[in-house]
Amino acid sequence: MTSVDRRTFLAGTAAAGLSLAADSPxxxxxxxxxxxxxxxxxxxxxxxxxxxxxxxxxxLKQVTEDFELVxxxxxxxxxxxxxxxxxxxxxxxxxxxxxxxxGLQAVVVETEVQDLLPTANRCIDAGMxxxxxxxxxxxxxDFAALLKKVGQKKRHLQMGYIYRYHTAFQWCYKAVxxxxxxxxxxxxxxxxxxxxxxxxxxxSRYPGGSMFEIGCHVIDxxxxxxxxxxxxxxxxxxxxxxxxxxxxxxLAVFDYPNAIASIRSALIEYExxxxxxxxxxxxxxxxxxxxxxxxxxxLALEKQHEGYKTGYQDIELEKGPxxxxxxxxxxxxxxxxxxxxxxxxxxxxxxxxxxxxASGYDV
Numbered sequence: 001m002t003s004v005d006r007r008t009f010l011a012g013t014a015a016a017g018l019s020l021a022a023d024s025p026x027x028x029x030x031x032x033x034x035x036x037x038x039x040x041x042x043x044x045x046x047x048x049x050x051x052x053x054x055x056x057x058x059x060l061k062q063v064t065e066d067f068e069l070v071x072x073x074x075x076x077x078x079x080x081x082x083x084x085x086x087x088x089x090x091x092x093x094x095x096x097x098x099x100x101x102x103g104l105q106a107v108v109v110e111t112e113v114q115d116l117l118p119t120a121n122r123c124i125d126a127g128m129x130x131x132x133x134x135x136x137x138x139x140x141x142d143f144a145a146l147l148k149k150v151g152q153k154k155r156h157l158q159m160g161y162i163y164r165y166h167t168a169f170q171w172c173y174k175a176v177x178x179x180x181x182x183x184x185x186x187x188x189x190x191x192x193x194x195x196x197x198x199x200x201x202x203x204s205r206y207p208g209g210s211m212f213e214i215g216c217h218v219i220d221x222x223x224x225x226x227x228x229x230x231x232x233x234x235x236x237x238x239x240x241x242x243x244x245x246x247x248x249x250x251l252a253v254f255d256y257p258n259a260i261a262s263i264r265s266a267l268i269e270y271e272x273x274x275x276x277x278x279x280x281x282x283x284x285x286x287x288x289x290x291x292x293x294x295x296x297x298x299l300a301l302e303k304q305h306e307g308y309k310t311g312y313q314d315i316e317l318e319k320g321p322x323x324x325x326x327x328x329x330x331x332x333x334x335x336x337x338x339x340x341x342x343x344x345x346x347x348x349x350x351x352x353x354x355x356x357x358a359s360g361y362d363v
Contacts (some may be wrong), residue, residue: 116133187278251265
């Protein structure tokens with residue numbers, strides 16, 4: 001089978017109550033019933049410089065049933081001065097104060113990319129579980145060393161790829177795991193947008209370009225479906241080489257024994273958000289989500305399955321909570337020992353190796 005391990009994934013989705021059937025009003029209402037109160041996990045955030053930092057922090061503040069937010073840290077002097085004493089209404093403290101907080105169990109790492117791994121290492125050394133935003137640095141060896149330390153200390157590391165807990169992607173993963181689509185022979189994804197000159201200048205510091213910056217999100221989803229690729233071939237173009245060295249138009253082809261995957265990522269596509277897509281083709285059916293982030297997708301089936309008809313059909317799922325809220329709720333369950341990590345350290349390493357190779361780095 002060239003897809004996610006069925007037994008492992010089904011166990012996780014069963015615990016989460018995920019169903020392939022579109023939710024009925026009764027099921028939707030039942031899912032909204034308040035959960036019993038559990039001890040809250042003390043957590044803090046380090047960094048406001050990551051592109052996701054503001055949104056991540058805003059959603060972390062909403063998961064009050066699972067977390068007690070003790071403060072936020074900004075180590076960059078200029079950013080720290082600009083922020084002042086509070087960030088989104090939360091007290092700004094030093095990293096030393098945060099990591100020495102009595103009972104602290106977890107830290108969210110949202111620094112600029114070059115500071116992600118050094119910060120994550122300090123948090124793991126302090127005994128923390130971490131939510132680490134993407135991408136995990138430009139060096140596979142350094143990330144592998146971090147993962148080894150995480151495993152040795154029996155900590156939980158959750159990566160910040162944005163589609164992991166999105167309802168439509170979760171539906172896709174379960175459909176693949178159950179064999180609904182048959183053996184997968186093709187995955188295709190597009191992850192693009194258009195950025196201005198200031199963003200181009202900033203992103204030019206990373207040779208990996210668009211694939212490294214945003215393509216990594218759908219590479220994570222591809223590896224969830226197909227596993228680690230056997231070979232990666234990367235193609236990159238620089239649209240404005242006289243202005244900057246940014247690789248802003250990229251394609252990567254991923255070879256598997258029984259499948260081929262392709263991912264495109266660009267930073268020059270007008271209305272790129274609306275053409276973002278993730279398609280999984282199996283021998284017996286196709287899952288086609290576009291644009292990404294929505295709760296509607298197209299499904300093609302050769303045979304009827306659990307109430308779904310043959311042929312193409314439009315499917316609409318109930319909108320879930322914010323993607324980071326879902327991630328943090330899952331993180332809380334893992335930290336409390338209520339469930340196993342849906343991904344694991346081997347997956348994280350495989351994803352980052354694929355991301356680096358697809359972005360043109362030597363791995």
